[in-house]
Amino acid sequence: MNEPTTPAEASPTVAAHAARTLSTRRIILLSIAGVLVVALVATLLVFRPWEGRAEARPAPIPKSQTQVEPALGECTAPPEGDGSSPGLAPAAADDAFGGWEQRLNDTAATTRFSASEDVREGLTSLSLTSGTGAQPPVPERFEQSVPVTTGETLTVAFSSKAATAGSQVSIVLGPNAVAKRLAIPDGAEWADTSVSYTVPRGMASLSVAIEITSLQGEVLIDGLTVQRNGTELLVNGGFEDTSAVLSIDNATLLFDGAPDSRDLNVRTRVAAATTIAWCVSGGETEYGGVSTFEDGLVQVPVEYSDPGLYTVKISMHHAGQLVERSATFGVVPPRNGVPSGIGIAAHFQGGVARMTNAPATLAMLGADSVRFEVPWQRIEKEPGVYTYPQYIDQVMGAYETAGMSVLTVPAYYNPLYDQGKTPSTDRGLQGYSAYTGALLSKYPASGGLTEIYNEYDHIFNTGACGTTPDCYMRMLVPAAAAAKATNPAATVYGPSTAGMQVRFDWLAPFIAQGGLDHVDVLTFHPYTQPEGPTLLDSQLQELNGMIAAAKPGVDVPISFTEMGWATVDGWVSRDEQAAYTAQTAPIALKAGVDSIYWFTLADTGSDRSNYEASFGFFETASTFTPNTYQPKISAIALAVSQRMLGGATFSAEENWGEGVKAYTFTTADGRTITAAWAPDAPASVAVEDLPDGKVLDMNGRQVDAEDSLDIGEAPVYLVHND
Known part of the structure; x- marks a missing residue:
């Protein structure tokens, strides 16, 4: 496989919201009378004992997947006020925009790419300002690519505003050798631009870039479209998919260690105190809460200690609209310090x-x-x-x-x-x-x-x-x-x-x-x-x-x-x-x-x-x-x-029955572990025929096997009682 590199005109990878994740869930239904569940949830939602993150942590609420979402209004936060926007606080760093990626130049970027509520349409536009006070030493680009066909004619349109004259910002279509540049005009009011563009010969992918050569004040861009017969090719040209309103800013989404040391850091740039609903699922119990941002932060606790893949769902109302996002995160066993290879x-x-x-x-x-x-x-x-x-x-x-x-x-x-x-x-x-x-x-x-x-x-x-x-x-x-x-x-x-x-x-x-x-x-x-x-x-x-x-x-x-x-x-x-x-x-x-x-x-x-x-x-x-x-x-x-x-070092290949691969190893700390799987068809092994020990599944969770152990293509690990 090749390393994506960035020559003079590279086709950047198009990034978008995460695709669906398949995960194995084990849900234990609790036998709680329906009326008691409703009463409990109503009490929690009225008094909200979990609010005030510093004072108390929300305890897990044992519920099945079918119970937790109705109990939390399907993780839907209550509307805020009259639906007007409370505004975004100033951006201290770049916001992320789905579909768009900043080209990596040899020197650090000077342009700040952030969301603005000064819009032509929708909730947010793209704001370009100088993040350092300096001008770009080389042109800087915010870009993506779209699939095209040689010779076809596309319609390219956008809205822009550049209140301070003198900026050099362009929408650039195609590589430099045949590029078409559409300059952002000066003007304190929103201006609309629309042109036809014919794809040059031999081109199957069209780079679409916002190129910044110099900036004076702020330049705003909104509603950028690249259409083929009315069908949109560009991803997030309206700049609505952004991290400014709601994001999780953790450096990693894998956790180990003590449960009370783990949090998902939920951020917003919305200036007013805003409430979110959140729920976490993927384990035997599911839990959730309603919290209010303090200084733009809500910390959602990771209460799970079993290894596995989990999902957090978060919702909030902003500017009269419901914003819903979800993400996966993982819990892994504690690191062991062994050279891994x-x-x-x-x-x-x-x-x-x-x-x-x-x-x-x-x-x-x-x-x-x-x-x-x-x-x-x-x-x-x-x-x-x-x-x-x-x-x-x-x-x-x-x-x-x-x-x-x-x-x-x-x-x-x-x-x-x-x-x-x-x-x-x-x-x-x-x-x-x-x-x-x-x-x-x-x-x-x-x-x-x-x-x-x-x-x-x-x-x-x-x-x-x-x-x-x-x-x-x-x-x-x-x-x-x-x-x-x-x-x-x-x-x-x-x-x-x-x-x-x-x-x-x-x-x-x-x-x-x-x-x-x-x-x-x-x-x-x-x-x-x-x-x-x-x-x-x-x-x-x-x-x-x-x-x-x-x-x-x-x-x-x-x-x-x-x-x-x-x-x-x-x-x-x-x-x-x-x-x-x-x-x-x-x-x-x-x-x-x-x-x-x-x-x-x-x-x-x-x-x-x-x-x-x-x-x-x-x-x-x-x-x-x-x-x-x-x-x-x-x-x-x-x-x-x-x-x-x-x-680990290999010890022996075991006979666990027809169709089962079973290899035993001695680990660096002296344990004996057998990894086993059935590559072609599911198999079953009598527990009495196996060495004594603890069985873990591929995700590190203990398998309870009384008379027989079912084995499929997902390996299990037998940790021997040595």
């Missing part, structure tokens, strides 16, 4: 806040490393001169502070060499090698890990030489030498072959040509989707035999530097993604795999038919959670897998 393949996208907060989420998952493809063309713009964008420094610094290693992948091309294609000439390969060394030199605290290219055997290789092991060796040998010259303790990863499964047809000649003499860790991407990973069991044993024959007596670590499943409708469900993730760890540990870098941290779009955008363990970026991502059930399964098997 788990990494996450992440991207430089989602906004600086999400990127720099991500180490906290990775820590909750149990990961101790992250993998980034670092765009060569963004860093070497003059031969031999390396200038690092501020956002890359910020992200690398965040992982350094968190004590996590970073596996850097020098990727993929540079227009200074080989016409911007994958390097294949002597000069291009020399430039790539020098860049590889420069990356390690720039970030010495990242652990000295580097992977020579990404999926050289796949479509990301555009070089003249080709995709063969012979061509890769021409790149690997000098690049690995440059890495070792920069840092003798550097760990060189390669060849990073693409899926599917183990590519013996490529790895065999690579090993025969002495490739293992130039890498410290053998890497590949053994995707098996839409199937599970069980078929890798025999393939990894075969690969180990091949390595042993080539390097007898030498330990050659193996790493999956990408692995995962895309949660695409009709392909792999969210529950299947979680189950396959949990299956992979025991298979890999049995074969002695050193590490797995899971692809990827978060979905990069809301299109449920887009495979490349749907591999995330977390949902796509949402304005409701502007500083982090909302977990899928696979994130919980990954964290539980690490707590069960992180640092």
Whole structure:
């Protein structure tokens, strides 16, 4: 899979509100007389003992899903006053807007993107002001892309207001070479602009950007539309989907530790004291309350201690309209401090806040490393001169502070060499090698890990030489030498072959040509989707035999530097993604795999038919959670897998009956744990035939099995009573 990079004109990922999440709920219905329930709820809603967050915490109200929502008016807050807007407090930072992403420039942005209640229509418009008092050193962009067809004619319209003359702000359609720029006119009143636009030849995706070259005072934009025969193509062109009115600003939505130390921080910029209703579900009991913002903050307690995926629903009235939002969050077992061998393949996208907060989420998952493809063309713009964008420094610094290693992948091309294609000439390969060394030199605290290219055997290789092991060796040998010259303790990863499964047809000649003499860790991407990973069991044993024959007596670590499943409708469900993730760890540990870098941290779009955008363990970026991502059930399964098997060694393959895979491991703290699943069809195992112990499901919750234990594709863990 490729790292989204930002050349002169990139197509940004379209972010939207989080897609639906499938979760397994266990609801226990309490036998409470209906009249008593009504009386209890009425009393609570009248006297509201939970109000005043500092004085008292709302206690959980045991209810089923069918009881809790009517009891709280379906989590609907009471209307405020006469429905007029109390106004938004001044923005102290950027607001998030669904569908729009700020382009990452080499220097920090100066423009503040915030919501305004000075509107042409609706509740909010986009306000552009200077956040620093300075002008942008280079044009700054707020952008998204829409699918188009060559030669079609679109209607583009927007409303704008620029009371102070002299700003240079434009709506830009298409890449610079053929861009159409629509300047925002000066004027103290709202002005409407509408034009026709014909899509240039060869264009399948149209970038739509708000470009800021200079600002004088405030510029407002509202009602931006891009339509095909009356059908809207743009996401959130009215700027109504924003974090300004209601958001959760936690740095991570995974929690562990003591229940009373966890809160969901709900924020608003609405200036007046506003009331929200909230309810939390996903456990055996559900609870909720009604609270009033104090200084723009309400803290919703996370009362659950059982691991699992949960949902919070929040509603409030604003300007006469009901605002309803929901988000998933997860509770994971306490971290155990064991080196996990788990990494996450992440991207430089989602906004600086999400990127720099991500180490906290990775820590909750149990990961101790992250993998980034670092765009060569963004860093070497003059031969031999390396200038690092501020956002890359910020992200690398965040992982350094968190004590996590970073596996850097020098990727993929540079227009200074080989016409911007994958390097294949002597000069291009020399430039790539020098860049590889420069990356390690720039970030010495990242652990000295580097992977020579990404999926050289796949479509990301555009070089003249080709995709063969012979061509890769021409790149690997000098690049690995440059890495070792920069840092003798550097760990060189390669060849990073693409899926599917183990590519013996490529790895065999690579090993025969002495490739293992130039890498410290053998890497590949053994995707098996839409199937599970069980078929890798025999393939990894075969690969180990091949390595042993080539390097007898030498330990050659193996790493999956990408692995995962895309949660695409009709392909792999969210529950299947979680189950396959949990299956992979025991298979890999049995074969002695050193590490797995899971692809990827978060979905990069809301299109449920887009495979490349749907591999995330977390949902796509949402304005409701502007500083982090909302977990899928696979994130919980990954964290539980690490707590069960992180640092474990394989002991034996057990016979739990036909169709059941059962592998036993000894953990770093001396426990004996068996991971078991039935990959093809559900099975049942007599409890009396199993060792004594405690059984946990894939999500870390205890399984009560009296006579028999039902086993499916979601693994269970038997923690032996040693």
